[in-house]
Amino acid sequence: AQKITQTQPGMFVQEKEAVTLDCTYDTSDPSYGLFWYKQPSSGEMIFLIYQGSYDQQNATEGRYSLNFQKARKSANLVISASQLGDSAMYFCAMREWTGISGNTPLVFGKGTRLSVIA
Amino acid sequence: KAGVTQTPRYLIKTRGQQVTLSCSPISGHRSVSWYQQTPGQGLQFLFEYFSETQRNKGNFPGRFSGRQFSNSRSEMNVSTLELGDSALYLCASSRSSGRVSDNEQFFGPGTRLTVL
Numbered sequence: 001a002q003k004i005t006q007t008q009p010g011m012f013v014q015e016k017e018a019v020t021l022d023c024t025y026d027t028s029d030p031s032y033g034l035f036w037y038k039q040p041s042s043g044e045m046i047f048l049i050y051q052g053s054y055d056q057q058n059a060t061e062g063r064y065s066l067n068f069q070k071a072r073k074s075a076n077l078v079i080s081a082s083q084l085g086d087s088a089m090y091f092c093a094m095r096e097w098t099g100i101s102g103n104t105p106l107v108f109g110k111g112t113r114l115s116v117i118a
Numbered sequence: 119k120a121g122v123t124q125t126p127r128y129l130i131k132t133r134g135q136q137v138t139l140s141c142s143p144i145s146g147h148r149s150v151s152w153y154q155q156t157p158g159q160g161l162q163f164l165f166e167y168f169s170e171t172q173r174n175k176g177n178f179p180g181r182f183s184g185r186q187f188s189n190s191r192s193e194m195n196v197s198t199l200e201l202g203d204s205a206l207y208l209c210a211s212s213r214s215s216g217r218v219s220d221n222e223q224f225f226g227p228g229t230r231l232t233v234l
Contacts, residue, residue, distance in 0.1 A: 033222075035222070035223075042227065043206050043228045043230065044225060044227040045208060045210070045225035045228075046225075047222060047223070047225070091161065105151060105163035105166060106151070106163065106210075106223060108160060108161040110160050
């Protein structure tokens with residue numbers, strides 16, 4: 001069964017500094033995808049970045065990068081040059097690819113609340 | 119391109135009532151999934167619809183049901199509401215074409231349901 005673990009309930013970071021949010025996962029399927037979402041206080045889940053299990057390079061999207069270590073089953077999110085607007089809950093999630101007939105639903109971790117300090 | 123929309127955004131009901139929530143996916147997206155988010159249980163999968171058929175179902179009682187229409191819009195219904203059903207209900211859509219990159223899910227703003 002899939003499982004996502006986020007061990008940091010809360011994190012603080014100074015504005016303009018980089019921060020790493022931890023995520024480890026467990027799956028026995030070789031084909032899967034890892035996602036990071038941001039959830040501000042408004043509630044909407046905002047997609048940040050995606051990493052496929054067969055991707056050779058770590059994913060990057062602007063200030064977001066994913067440090068993917070397959071052997072360790074970790075997919076840490078790195079936010080560079082933190083901004084006040086980055087303060088939010090961050091969720092790591094994964095789903096297994098079972099083919100066109102249906103993939104497994106997203107399984108989420110408990111989340112990490114990031115607070116950016118001016 | 120319009121994002122995923124959910125209506126209503128906020129809802130207050132009393133125990134025993136029933137409620138219907140609506141989700142309109144991104145144009146061209148055929149898969150719609152529903153999630154429940156509570157402080158205690160976190161984000162939990164309810165069900166997924168693809169081309170008007172339920173494709174996956176989470177571990178929720180039969181009071182929770184859903185459907186999808188031919189235009190991919192989806193509704194979920196909760197009957198005989200309980201206090202524990204108070205939650206943020208999130209809808210997500212994806213192309214689900216079979217290509218891995220088309221399975222990314224994009225979420226709507228959610229419907230916050232309060233049961234009194």
